[in-house]
Amino acid sequence: MPRWTDLQEIPSGFGPSVVTLGNFDGVHRGHRALLGTVVREARARDARAVAVTFDPPPLAVLHPERAPVQIAGVEHRLDLMAGTGLDAILVLAFTHELAAMTPHEFVREVFVDALGATAVVLGTDSRFGVHNSGNIDTMREIGASDDFEVVELAAVGETTEGARNWSSTHVRALLGEGQVDLAADILGRPHRVTGEVVHGKRRGREMGFPTANLGGTVEGLIPTDGVYAGWLERFDLPVGDPERRLPAAISVGTNPTFDDVPVRVVEAHVLDRLDLDLYHEQVGVDFVERLRGNVRFESVDELLTQIGRDVDASRSILFG
Structure with missing residues (x-):
């Protein structure tokens, strides 16, 4: 399965594709639910399933003093993502130049021009573009003008502790308390x-x-x-x-x-x-x-x- 680190590595005319975007820190069960939706949507559309992620993560570049240690190393993270059935992963180097791109610039350059997106799958709380100014509604606006559909996926999941969303923040807190068994319940491993x-x-x-x-x-x-x-x-x-x-x-x-x-x-x-x-x-x-x-x-x-x-x-x- 291709793992690209530059837009120039993507074959010319690639697509159609179903694309998602995220850090996927830890690739927990919520992440895998999202990636699984990408794969199912791609199969239904006779398209390729692609995830776009970053290395280093945005916070490590923009606010390094606040950036937490990643739950999983980058190679382990990519292996776990590949295990969901994706057809390709694009790992973009997050830079200040990339951070300055408007939501429209980023989506059109990466999703539309490079990946030929016919659909984009996003979680309800997803943010992207300069100052995190883009959200699910922004993506719908871009999709309407650039001819791709947006599939929204709400936060899902409960743990053995009760009704709490699967999240990287929760996993990190549990590991900080030594509760690795409860962390495994969210991670799925x-x-x-x-x-x-x-x-x-x-x-x-x-x-x-x-x-x-x-x-x-x-x-x-x-x-x-x-x-x-x-x-x-x-x-x-x-x-x-x-x-x-x-x-x-x-x-x-x-x-x-x-x-x-x-x-x-x-x-x-x-x-x-x-x-x-x-x-x-x-x-x-x-x-x-x-x-x-x-x-x-x-x-x-x-x-x-x-x-x-x-x-x-x-x-x-x-x-x-």
Whole structure:
């Protein structure tokens, strides 16, 4: 499936298409409902289903001091979007020049001229164009003059907490509280961060519980400090390989017992495995359930006892 990063990459005469626009941060169930509508509308019209998104997100350019960490890294986000059945994704670099385009300029250049839109699917609260001056009514006006239909999709969804819309803001708040299971209910899957496995202090291996430490740039929003049950996925192995997705007990934080880790670290111990060499592999860490907060133990023996309990609890959660 094509993933374009420039209008010049779009084949001449592309279209007809059904198009949508958004940041799709986290690609939660509400986003997938919108993208699913795009796909269905495209199939019904014998057209191509296309999503337009941005990297970096607009807020990171216009107001970086207010921009939150993205729930999912950009590649994970695009993979999740592609999984909805889209025929193409256009990833535009958000710049001050693009931000200065009027709603009419943006829609005509991108949706009409480049993508040959025959229909546009938007959520009720969508905004676009300079100063977010365009809305669903603006899109209808442009559609009337440029010969495309507008399909409006209202906010949808309830969570296990009751009648609350699926939203990236809600997911971010839940991850900040360590409630990864409730976040997963909105996302429709466990929350994931990704990164490269790097050498740490090897303290876990010395204690009999080796860990894969994520270093460098960790993509995705790291949940609050604590210990979690989850999974480690090895991207270098093919899908379907039994060694690709492995059960894990995951620690997030600065390791208060030893007090020598200056930054927050994500490290995953693969359950019942002492033989793995994961250094320099690209992996994903999926958070299923929080077991506890971080605690400073008075001795290594106390820490080892608790780690054993964490492993047992993780096994019970992941396998029932």
